[in-house]
Amino acid sequence: MGVTRVVSVDRNTRPGIIPILIGLRTTLVNLLKTVFLRGAATVQFPEQKRPTSGRYRGIHLLTVREDGTPKCVACYMCATVCPAECIYIESGERPEKTIEKYPTRFEIDLLRCVYCGFCVDACPEEAIMMSRENDLVGTTREELIIDRERLMERAKLAEYGPGYRPSENDVRRPVRIAALERLKREHGIVPGPPPRG
Amino acid sequence: MPKCTIDGKELEVAAGMTVIQAALQVGIHIPHFCWHPDLPVDGNCRMCLVEVEKMPKLQIACNTAVTDGMVVRTNSDKAVQAHRTTLEFLLVNHPIDCPVCDQAGECYLQDQYMDHGLHDSKVEVEEKVRKRKVVDLGAIMLDAERCVLCSRCIRFEREVTGTNSFEFVNRGDNTQIATFENRPIEHDYAGNLADVCPVGALLSHDFRFKMRVWFLSETESVCPGCSTGCNIFIDHRDAEAQRLRPRRNVEVNRSWMCDPGRTLYKEIAVTERLTGARVKREGGWDGITVAAALDEVAAKLRAAGPAAAFMASPQATNEDLFAFKALADSLGGPLDFRVGGPQRLLRERLDQVLQRKDRNPNTQGALDLGLARDGVDAILKRCASGEVKVLLLQGVELLRDPSHVDAIADVPFVAVMATHEGPELDRPDVVLPAAMWAEVDGTFTNFQRRVQRIRAAFPAPGDARPRWELAAELLRRCGGTLAAASARDVFARLAAAVPDYAGLDYRTLGSTGRALLLQGLAAAEARA
Secondary structure, eight states: OOOOOOOOOOTTOOSSHHHHHHHHHHHHHHHHHIIIIIOOSSOOTTTSOOOOOTTOOOSEEEOBOTTSSBSOOOOOHHHHHOTTOOEEEEEEEOSOSSSOEEEEEEEEETTTOOOOOHHHHHOSSSOEEEBSOOOOOOSSSGGGEEOHHHHHOOTTHHHHOBOSOOOTTOOSOHHHHHHHHHHHHHHOOOSSSOOOO | OOEEEETTEEEEOOTTOBHHHHHHHTTOOOOOSSOOTTSOOOOOSOTTEEEETTOSSOEEGGGOBOOTTEEEESSSHHHHHHHHHHHHHHTTTOOOOGGGOTTTTSOHHHHHIIIIIOOOOSSOGGGSOOOOOOEEEBTEEEOGGGOOOOOHHHHHIIIIIOOOOEEEESOGGGOEEEEGGGOOBOSTTTHHHHHHOSSSSEEESTTTTTOOGGGOEEEEEEOOSSTTOOEEEEEEETTEEEEEEEOOBTTTTBTOOOHHHHGGGGGGSSTTBOOSEEEEETTEEEEEOHHHHHHHHHHHHHHHGGGEEEEOOTTSOHHHHHHHHHHHHHHTOOEEOOTTOHHHHTTOBSSSSSOBSOOOSOHHHHHHTTOOOSOHHHHHHHHHTTOOSEEEESSSGGGGSHHHHHHTTTOSEEEEEESBOOGGGGSOSEEEEBOOGGGSOEEEEOTTOEEEEEOOOSOOSTTOBOHHHHHHHHHHHTTOOOOOSSHHHHHHHHHHHSGGGTTOOHHHHTTTOEEOOOSSSOHHHHHO
């Protein structure tokens, strides 16, 4: 995509044949440019797709452990932070004693979701991420409430690629930054471990 | 009366009061783990260090008595630095499994880390000392890794229940909390262990993984399980009670409640609840609107006049009982409530902590309101002899006893206000749906004659209505009036009519209730 030129419309132009010809000239110039210089501005969806950013916020996915169980520990952070209240979780007990909790149900209502990505930010386990899949089609509302199995088995993931997900250098979450600033302001304590000695 | 200054606030406190209690009086919260208002002071967690003027070292607020002229600073740089350092030590071996821990949201470690800590751990998660996790102790789940060794549970077992189940085992870094041979906790007060535990080491088995606590709303209420009347919170979400939790009232239950009481929220579950009225016709039950059912009952009552008998329920609130009595008085029929003789058990202890043998919350209220009038046996005799034409029951107590059901076999028309489906509802001719204790405003009077408020946490299912409202509607249809539009109004009428309750209203009752004089029994004796 080249630089877009903003064309202002002069409302004082007198009606007549001249403005129409000016408009037709613009159309003709664009037509010739499209045909001979840079190709079509549209894409042939769904065969073709527009390229999306690596941080694109599309349909969610749940990451999986090596044994095939969800990485999610049902902490409800995503459901708590979700502004659309579209995440429903029920938790159960798993036999491992270090990670004793897991979601028996995990459903996202994709029609309620506003794709803000807060659930990804809130997740302490990097269990929920977003893909770049964005063509959301269904014939009933129910099939767009996707459950745990469909969130884990995302067949189209290879086709679209992963989207918004936690990055390595993004560990200082906003709440903690605000709390650290308060501590510094009120007590002069600098963030970091307490000084020794 | 020593005077002291805490964080610039001057206050006068009772002699012998500790700094942490004095600070709470003026709304200053000193961070702590091991101190609990209803347990003896231990002073082992070292979190509540404060700076006291003219004292060379920081002092623990929980075990330092206020002396005259004391100047205490809880938020000086020195004190705040001490809080941080103490907290860092407590967190050295903490597993930081907050995402799977049910205590998250009401955890002292979390709160105080956000208030005072905010340090990065110097110990890698892999280097931490591993301890036992997910140990099932019956009503309690033990996770020794999360423990901060505050000994609250040990002191609770020692001082309150006298069972001494818990003790520290091993030494140094490997110290952990344990019961002997992993024996389960078997007394009726295990739920309190999860409450006193400031972290997620002891958690309720019943509440395990059920709900994150920040989703819950709390409503102040009173436990309906027995005549003790423990103050509680109903924790609920989306009109569904999730758990019951004790609410501190020094005069009644301090900070405790029993496990049978904690399970009472399960009765409120919407399944098996009555959601509409029904009437017995030839060939079976016929569901009708509550208004139509009330019309039918009122017509029978009007026709019967003094031949109508009334049986109140000690499960009902004072407001329900007052409205029910007004209905009985207007028709002139016999009235009583003492099915099974709850008044004899009213003050009898079931154990040495809280529970009492009378499993009704409001037997005392029913006695105060004068519902012990004609005698249950006398009414049953009249039923058997055919004198009673209509019998109105405020609860299902009478129908649960087969001999009583036989005695009322010949009564032509029986109506009952009930909350749940059950086999006992085969006998009555009309069933009116009643709201339960968590769904109504009202008052209970406990065994000490303390009048305490219960509050509606969420609406009743379907068409179920408070019992006082059902009684008031029947009274209106019989030509009388209660002149009350809410439970508050009914209580105002009640206070005007019953001399002992004179001057009380919902505002003066407050959140911890008001005690009336005990007739014939010293208040101290009842409390002992």
